[in-house]
Every structure is written in C-alpha cells, then in structure tokens.
Amino acid sequence: MDKSELNRLVEAANSRYTDPGRNRIINEKPGQPPRFEVYHFFMSMCSYKVRAVLDEKDASYISHDIDILPPNIQNYFPEYVRLRVTGGEAIAQPLVDGYTGRSSTETEGFDPCVVPTVVDHEAGKILVNSEATCLYLDSVVSGGTELVPKDLESEIEAQMDIVDRTPHPALLYGANPEGDGRPGFVREMMQTAHDVKIGKLRENMAIVSDDPWLVAAYEHKIVKEQKAKAFVRTESDMRAALAEFKALLADLEKALEATGGEWLFGDRFTMADVFWAVSLFRIKWLGLGYIWATDDGVRLPRVQAYGQRLFARPSIDRSTIHWPNAPPSEHVMEFYGSEP
Known part of the structure; x- marks a missing residue:
C-alpha cells in the first residue's frame, strides 16, 4: 500500500500507545531502523509465535505490547482496529461471526480486534494472520534460523495448521471440566471477561458511528464474543475442546517417536517446533x-522431553517464558524460581 497512508495509520494507532516500558525497540541494530512494527500482547498465543520467529530470525522490531484483557482492552481502540482492518482487506477472509474455541483465521474468519498485527515498513504491508505472518517473516528476513526449509515445507505447514487450529482460547476463557487448574487471577477475570469485552466494543463502536466500515468490524466482534461466552459455559463444548487437546498430544507423541531426533523433523529446528x-x-x-505428565508418572514421555528441550531454547525463553510482564502461574514456577 502507499507508504504515506501506511505511516498515517501507524501514527494514529501509536498515538494511543505511549508507555515507554511497553513501546520500545527489540534487538536494536545500530544504524538500522527496524523494518517491522509489532502490535502484540505479552501472553497472547499468536503473539508468542510471532515474537519467537522474530527472535529466531535475529530481527529488530518496534514492539507495542498492548493490553487486551479487562479492564483496559487497548486492542479495541478505533485507531488500532482501522489499521488492522486495512490489513485484513488483503487476506480476503470474511469477518468473524462465530466461535469454535479457536483463534485461527481459517476456522473463525478475520477478527478485526485481536493481536498480533505486524507492519512491514519496507514492503508497505500490514500483516494480520499470525500463521501467514510467521511464514512471511521467515521468507523475507535473511538472517537467523531457516525455519521453513523447502524440502520440509508442506510437512511443517501441516504442523503449524494443527497448532493454529487447537482450541487454546476455549481452555483459557473456560474452566477445564476435569478440574479448573487455571491461575486464580485468570479464573476470576474470566467470569465477566466476555461481558466487559462486549461493553468496551460497544463504547468504541459509538465513537465511530459515522464509519460503516468500522461499525461492521465491531458488530462482528460482538457476535463472536457473545458466542464465545456461550461456548465456554457449555460443558459439552468444553469437554470436546479438552478431548481435542488430548488427541493432538497423543498424535504428537507418535510423530516424535517416528522422527528419531531432537525436534519434530529430526535434527533441524523448524517453524513447527516454534509453534x-x-x-x-x-x-x-x-x-x-x-x-x-503427573506426579504419578509420565504419560507421554516424548512430549515431556520435547517440551523440556523447547522451553530451553533461547528464543522461546526470551519471547514467551521470560517476556516482560509474563504473568505468574503455579504450574510453571520451575522456570522462575520464587518469582516470575
């Protein structure tokens, strides 16, 4: 797109994000302005992916770590939604209008109010689909790890699709029917999260009531949040989401048994491993x-060992486990000692 128009959209979005602790350059290269600008959230699954890829590629970027949880919900600001919707025009996906417990654009449609969004200033592009963004970054950044070697391209993308379609949002927002082990602050927040989000969406929609383009974006997002609220409160839906998790991990165990190496495709660390x-x-x-794995024994030993290797990977440690503001969970304190 026209770079002057892109700069105008970026400047408008950035006017809402001014905290220097959460708006900064990552991996700064002296004398080289960052090519990328990334709007993300510290504990967003799709943001984890993009940050890890940028780290593996040794890329510099401007980071906007915006808050997407109640009560702030900074990803609903009209300036950000306008930037994202502009990028969404290029992917030819219908606006989101349902909810299956996933965050994949392929299954849910295009969500105009989520993160991450990546701006490529050099190419004049706004990237809004996290899976496609990760593939794009690997293709255009020459440094760092080659994450999608040509001879494994189809196999890697198949694994990326599996992760992308996993119902992660359902088991963040909804209680595990086998016993809710989510951190206490998550359990408390999620009791009213959808109602708060819908209220914030309506507040922002009122601000742009004369802009049919943005009004439509907010209306579709409201429908999604209404359906999400119903989904995570329906026990049969949550049991199905949990069963899907278990089946996918059983399949991963078999895939790791077949590979014979450290990573999913032998000795080469790829985008599939990032995901x-x-x-x-x-x-x-x-x-x-x-x-x-439980205190009584390891159920999926290859998944257990694979996870340990992945969590020790420097890019995963920096982009995910020890990213600033990473919230506490009693289930991962082994990575933090006494304090996250």
Missing part, C-alpha cells in the same frame, strides 16, 4: 500439563 513450543507452554501454564 509446538508456545502451545505446550500455554497448556502447561494453564495447568493442563497433566495430559503428558
């Missing part, structure tokens, strides 16, 4: 690590 790293960390963070 599984953040997925396994989130599962463990939520108290669902018992799917592969």
